[in-house]
Amino acid sequence: MKTYFFGDIHGNTFALEAVIEHYRQIRPDSIYCLGDLVGWLPFGDRTLSRMRSLNLPTVAGNHDLMVAGLFPDHPHQLDRMQASAYNSGLLSTVPGALDYLLSLPLSIETADMAILHHSPFHLPSPGITPAITHFSYLDDAALSGCLEAWRSFPQKLIFSGHDHIPAVYELVETGGMPNLKDIRIHRPDAGRSMTISLNPESRYWIKAGSVGGPYRDGVFAANSVLLDSTAQTLTLFRIPYPLGPLRQDLAENHYYRNLKTLLPYLNL
Template sequence: MRLAFFSDIHGNLEALQAVLEDMEKRGIDRCYCLGDLVGYGPQPEEVVGKIRELGIPTIMGNYDDAIGFEKESCGCAYNPGRETRVGDESIKWSIANTSDTSKEYLRRLPHTIEFEDEGVSFLLVHGSPLEHLLEYVKPTTPPERLERLLEKAGSDVVVNGHTHLPMVRWIKGKLLFNDGSVGRPKDGDWRACYLLVDVNRGSLSYEFLRVEYDRKATIEKIAKAGLPAELSVVLALGEGYDMGSTGESNSMEFTL
């Protein structure tokens, strides 16, 4: 069974379309979206429409919650000052440019999805098994916390998003993945990122895939919409991060 997991599109339609096209070429059996369809980017309505049109199983992210319920904050750990103002401006703009129908869809998204394939059980969550929307599970998260999260999950494999940092951790016979970000990477690589997992009779192999897309088109749309220029800078640079501690590998196999 070939599975794909992606998240944190953040209104970047060009990146989403590129990832969906790449999945089609690779013969994906099923794909799942781990939330944050909206926020930051210039096309929240179109992204929601594409996910709905394709019927992709999707869970709620903190930005989906904020836009769907028209909140003033997404609950993100912004730095005080300009970063907070940019986030708040993005939320207000996204609320104003997302239809009531799409907001209702976002409000109805579940916080988790659980399933089993080929003898391997999966839990999908945006943040963590304990704090579904807001906890940042990072490469620097202590092993003791990871053990508690995986114990709470009770599944062989947990896949989350939220941090925009691709990651894999092997903790006491269980796997924890972060699928990176389609529309707003933060690991120094501007390309859209998603996670490919092959499962066969209790064995699992994975690969983080990077997909180029038309950044220029997205950046031009950000400017045309009047969104903060910082949002374009993040897409242009991939927002630098030390990849050495993420645990990311191009490909690896596990038996669960």
């Protein structure tokens, strides 16, 4: 049984098409999208239309919900707020687009895995509207705060995106109280894919990285993950895509020349 995961597309249709071609070659049994279809790049209408045509199980990301107007961003995230406002205006002209983003679930669960944008341990309680504070990054403090909950979590596999850095966090069972030293972190090298074998005694939190960027590890390649439950392996893929057309499309957008976070795309 092969299951494919990708997310954090952020309007990058060139990267998205490379991922679609990649999973069509692999022919997995199921495919999940980890959210953030839109936000950042000014082409959210393109990626949203393409993703809706694929009809894949998809969870909501923080950018999806900010673009749809569910909650505001952190005040210091000026570039991100401007990108969200741009995409919100863009998608307001597409019938049903914002309602679709608001309809996405925060998580999907199966018997073996939890699928969501960021963290099952930071989701809002039932009946509470999500906020940007529910979408922090997975640093040592966040890991420390959820170790006990992670060890007793019903599913041994957690698949998420959000951090834009591909990695597999392995919580090794020691029999005692878990701490940070019990976590092994597996990361792919720049430009290379990585496969690890699953230990039946460990728990895994898989961060799939970003399809469309911004790439927080500096590697301009689309990222995705494959779980092979028969072989008991995880593969983190680095998928190249044509950067020239993306650079040209972005350079033609005068508004985006002022967003420093996205300047690396123009310097490729």
